[in-house]
Amino acid sequence: MLYLRDLWRRHRRKVLVTAGVLGSGYLLYKLYDAHKRRLIDLERQLANERENDEFIKAQIQLHFENIQRIADTTTLPHAMPYLSCRIAEDLNLSHLMERLVKGKDQPNSLSSSEKLELWDRLKILSFTRLVVSIWAVTILSLYIRVQVNILGRHLYIDTARGLGSSYLLEEADLIDRDDQQKFLASADFLANHGLPKLISSMQTAATEVLKAKQLRDFFNTAILHETIMQILDMFLSMGSPHHWVDCLMPEDPRLYKLAKTSSDETNPPEFTKFDQLMVETREVLSSAEFSNVVELSLKAVAKALVEEKGFQYGGGNLTNGMPLARLLPRIAQICPTLVEEPSKNQFIQIIQSVPEVGLFFTLLYSNMSAS
Numbered sequence: 001m002l003y004l005r006d007l008w009r010r011h012r013r014k015v016l017v018t019a020g021v022l023g024s025g026y027l028l029y030k031l032y033d034a035h036k037r038r039l040i041d042l043e044r045q046l047a048n049e050r051e052n053d054e055f056i057k058a059q060i061q062l063h064f065e066n067i068q069r070i071a072d073t074t075t076l077p078h079a080m081p082y083l084s085c086r087i088a089e090d091l092n093l094s095h096l097m098e099r100l101v102k103g104k105d106q107p108n109s110l111s112s113s114e115k116l117e118l119w120d121r122l123k124i125l126s127f128t129r130l131v132v133s134i135w136a137v138t139i140l141s142l143y144i145r146v147q148v149n150i151l152g153r154h155l156y157i158d159t160a161r162g163l164g165s166s167y168l169l170e171e172a173d174l175i176d177r178d179d180q181q182k183f184l185a186s187a188d189f190l191a192n193h194g195l196p197k198l199i200s201s202m203q204t205a206a207t208e209v210l211k212a213k214q215l216r217d218f219f220n221t222a223i224l225h226e227t228i229m230q231i232l233d234m235f236l237s238m239g240s241p242h243h244w245v246d247c248l249m250p251e252d253p254r255l256y257k258l259a260k261t262s263s264d265e266t267n268p269p270e271f272t273k274f275d276q277l278m279v280e281t282r283e284v285l286s287s288a289e290f291s292n293v294v295e296l297s298l299k300a301v302a303k304a305l306v307e308e309k310g311f312q313y314g315g316g317n318l319t320n321g322m323p324l325a326r327l328l329p330r331i332a333q334i335c336p337t338l339v340e341e342p343s344k345n346q347f348i349q350i351i352q353s354v355p356e357v358g359l360f361f362t363l364l365y366s367n368m369s370a371s
């Protein structure tokens with residue numbers, strides 16, 4: 001026992017130092033191990049978040065592509081044939097052509113002044129129908145794509161919120177089915193209500209641009225393209241900025257409901273989800289970015305049109321040039337191809353292939369998805 005005490009006295013300091021070192025080492029090891037575990041957990045969490053972000057991005061991209069496909073295969077094929085029929089009805093040139101043919105076969109049936117009047121009307125109405133068709137196919141295809149992107153964004157966000165809160169898809173759908181159908185059906189507003197105003201404005205612009213053009217004037221590809229763009233530019237510059245939006249969709253519901261609220265304060269009208277969708281659409285259409293896309297698309301369609309084979313074959317071609325009088329029947333023949341059904345319509349494909357168009361809708365969808 002005395003020996004142990006003596007041993008402890010002599011080596012106590014060494015034992016305490018050794019124990020302290022061992023204890024500190026163990027403590028440091030535990031701290032290091034805990035820190036390492038936290039780092040591993042954090043890395044795992046970050047990896048899961050990255051994987052989730054990539055999944056969300058992939059889902060958004062897939063949803064975006066599906067939306068564009070819906071516009072191309074469902075909504076546009078429904079709206080375009082009806083619009084084509086309405087343009088053909090309201091700008092029917094056959095009666096003018098028949099009277100001119102009759103006047104040629106029966107020289108005494110028309111006086112010189114009557115012939116000149118018919119040719120002048122044919123000139124104005126042929127170009128009116130041409131530019132109306134160019135504008136209609138361009139603006140309707142862009143408008144419908146704006147529609148489905150806005151509606152798709154709302155449905156995607158509503159669904160994502162619902163799933164995030166453990167709701168079912170049906171419970172997460174905050175847009176009433178009737179509102180969805182009404183919103184998509186508004187694509188027919190141009191054909192049902194806006195076309196007379198559009199035709200009148202285009203005819204005014206065509207009359208102004210063509211007043212100095214004579215039937216014997218020489219037209220080639222460049223002159224036809226320039227004439228088309230002059231008419232379109234004049235139409236777009238007429239009236240207030242973005243006046244053409246009123247041909248495409250109803251008036252801003254906020255103005256109507258604000259007026260109704262001031263006249264009936266006891267029973268103010270409800271601002272519905274449909275109203276919200278229409279307001280968002282009007283804001284997009286009235287933006288400078290959309291105006292730029294419209295301008296580029298119109299130029300692309302006009303360029304492709306004047307190079308169309310219908311202008312290039314049969315009794316002279318437009319590349320070498322021809323008198324305006326010989327060009328007018330070809331314009332009448334080629335107008336229906338501008339508003340053909342989408343599956344056969346090369347001009348819709350041309351619009352979609354404009355790089356700025358694709359970029360615009362990518363940004364539109366991504367910005368809305370992030371909002």
